[in-house]
Amino acid sequence: MIDKNTNLLVVSAHAADFVWRGGGTIAKYVKHGANVSLLILSYGARGESNALWNMEGQTLENVKSTRHGEIEAAAECLGVKDIEFWDYQDYHMEINNERVERLVHKIRKVKPHHILTHGPKDAFNPDHETVSKYVFDASVLSTSNGVKLEGTTTVKQAQIFGFEPHQSEISDFKPEVILDITETYERKEAAMNCFKAQPHLIDYYGWKAKMRGNHARRCSGEKEYKYAEAFTRFFPYVGGEFI
Numbered sequence: 503m504i505d506k507n508t509n510l511l512v513v514s515a516h517a518a519d520f521v522w523r524g525g526g527t528i529a530k531y532v533k534h535g536a537n538v539s540l541l542i543l544s545y546g547a548r549g550e551s552n553a554l555w556n557m558e559g560q561t562l563e564n565v566k567s568t569r570h571g572e573i574e575a576a577a578e579c580l581g582v583k584d585i586e587f588w589d590y591q592d593y594h595m596e597i598n599n600e601r602v603e604r605l606v607h608k609i610r611k612v613k614p615h616h617i618l619t620h621g622p623k624d625a626f627n628p629d630h631e632t633v634s635k636y637v638f639d640a641s642v643l644s645t646s647n648g649v650k651l652e653g654t655t656t657v658k659q660a661q662i663f664g665f666e667p668h669q670s671e672i673s674d675f676k677p678e679v680i681l682d683i684t685e686t687y688e689r690k691e692a693a694m695n696c697f698k699a700q701p702h703l704i705d706y707y708g709w710k711a712k713m714r715g716n717h718a719r720r721c722s723g724e725k726e727y728k729y730a731e732a733f734t735r736f737f738p739y740v741g742g743e744f745i
């Protein structure tokens with residue numbers, strides 16, 4: 503059950519990843535009262551802003567500023583208020599010990615039950631794979647008593663879920679969790695429309711949400727599921743009963 507006691511941390515490698523791949527789910531968590539923290543590691547200025555670079559006289563600072571505005575607008579569509587921008591360079595994104603500790607600190611502060619981020623394999627996007635490992639490492643370290651960071655205490659292991667990559671089959675993606683987003687699909691659509699730098703993706707992810715909706719209906723028998731998002735999970739489901 504999603505409620506005010508649920509903490510969800512979303513870690514997005516680039517500006518819009520969280521919207522294409524998890525926007526409906528994020529909006530659903532917000533709608534049901536969860537505490538949603540959004541962390542944007544980079545603006546995707548070098549690797550995921552091609553349309554903006556076609557403009558004459560374009561600068562890195564201007565691309566970042568445009569993307570910053572788009573992210574804020576999209577987050578507002580989804581209802582997310584807690585956003586941090588870390589402004590790492592993308593393509594390639596480099597992770598060192600200092601950056602791992604920074605994320606451990608963040609995880610210990612947010613105390614997420616669930617972390618939504620990139621899955622381990624993405625055939626065409628090395629940054630997504632880097633971030634997947636980065637989040638996994640920091641999440642595991644956040645539970646360890648020996649990893650001492652001032653002002654923090656250890657947290658329980660968060661359940662980590664991976665976004666569906668852009669090229670699903672080529673990245674060996676297989677849905678392990680499918681979430682119905684019918685009630686928040688309009689919010690996702692509004693958020694997708696905030697990203698003028700990647701107009702070609704809006705139709706693509708609309709189609710994908712419908713396709714996953716079809717899978718959601720087939721796997722569950724619930725006819726009212728129209729739109730869905732698919733994820734992988736990093737750890738097995740653990741509980742007292744089958745769900």
Ligand SMILES: [Zn+2]
Pocket residue numbers: 515516517519546550627630
């Ligand atoms: Zn990305």
